[in-house]
Amino acid sequence: LVRLRPPDWRLDPVELAAAFSTRTKLVLLNSPMNPSGKVFSRSELSMIAEHVVARDAYAVCDEVYEHIVFDDHEHLPLMAFPGMAERTVRIGSAGKTFSITGWKVGYVTAGAQTLAPIAKAHQFLCFTTPPNLQRAVAFGLRKADDYFTELRSTMQGKRDRLRTGLESIGFGVAACEGTYFLNADFAPLGFVGTDEQFCRHITEHAGVAAVPFSAFYPEPIESTFVRFCFCKSDQMLDDAVDRLRAHLA
Numbered sequence: 001l002v003r004l005r006p007p008d009w010r011l012d013p014v015e016l017a018a019a020f021s022t023r024t025k026l027v028l029l030n031s032p033m034n035p036s037g038k039v040f041s042r043s044e045l046s047m048i049a050e051h052v053v054a055r056d057a058y059a060v061c062d063e064v065y066e067h068i069v070f071d072d073h074e075h076l077p078l079m080a081f082p083g084m085a086e087r088t089v090r091i092g093s094a095g096k097t098f099s100i101t102g103w104k105v106g107y108v109t110a111g112a113q114t115l116a117p118i119a120k121a122h123q124f125l126c127f128t129t130p131p132n133l134q135r136a137v138a139f140g141l142r143k144a145d146d147y148f149t150e151l152r153s154t155m156q157g158k159r160d161r162l163r164t165g166l167e168s169i170g171f172g173v174a175a176c177e178g179t180y181f182l183n184a185d186f187a188p189l190g191f192v193g194t195d196e197q198f199c200r201h202i203t204e205h206a207g208v209a210a211v212p213f214s215a216f217y218p219e220p221i222e223s224t225f226v227r228f229c230f231c232k233s234d235q236m237l238d239d240a241v242d243r244l245r246a247h248l249a
């Protein structure tokens with residue numbers, strides 16, 4: 001693991017280099033990243049690609065939030081970097097791109113040689129697929145660019161709506177460059193307890209659920225951040241803010 005740290009979640013070149021060895025076969029990368037909301041920059045991706053090529057390794061890139069990036073951030077697939085096309089497996093999700101999370105239909109993109117064993121493994125592990133949902137996703141993937149740009153601007157509006165609401169209650173809200181998650185610090189509200197206790201508290205007393213940030217770490221950490229999700233109707237976001245305000249303010 002190469003740990004990224006708030007508030008800017010920058011990839012440290014020294015820590016990245018130290019994570020590679022002669023035994024490195026595979027790198028896992030998630031960008032835009034859940035839960036940090038970070039979108040990896042061109043220079044960070046270029047660094048990762050150079051290491052992967054130098055070690056003759058592969059990369060599996062979870063890019064399910066590829067179309068949900070904000071402001072002047074740009075999603076750059078690692079696969080498009082020099083030398084990476086034949087050694088990268090890119091994962092996309094219809095759930096995220098077409099707002100149908102319950103479907104659990106996604107897709108992988110890879111060079112033919114890399115894809116052959118993946119198709120075989122899929123055949124033996126999953127066996128069944130929902131062909132008509134797949135047809136619908138194929139239809140969606142052929143949509144004109146305006147669908148994808150509208151998704152982006154709609155989500156950015158929801159991000160700003162929830163941010164404004166949470167800040168008006170007194171939460172400290174972290175930057176969100178992509179994904180549909182906002183991380184909020186409850187410390188300024190004066191709540192005494194862990195992030196898990198805070199999440200349990202607002203779920204039970206305000207009827208609003210969030211995920212404690214510590215849940216995303218392999219070892220116990222102290223955190224006063226919780227992750228809210230904003231891929232909801234504007235009405236639901238406003239209701240959630242009202243409930244939190246009534247309970248916490």
Ligand SMILES: Cc1ncc(COP(=O)(O)O)c(C=O)c1O
Binds near residue numbers: 062093094096101
């Ligand atoms: C980073 C990341 N990868 C993959 C998934 C799974 O996506 P799906 O449920 O569309 O298969 C999620 C869903 O939350 C996610 O956040």
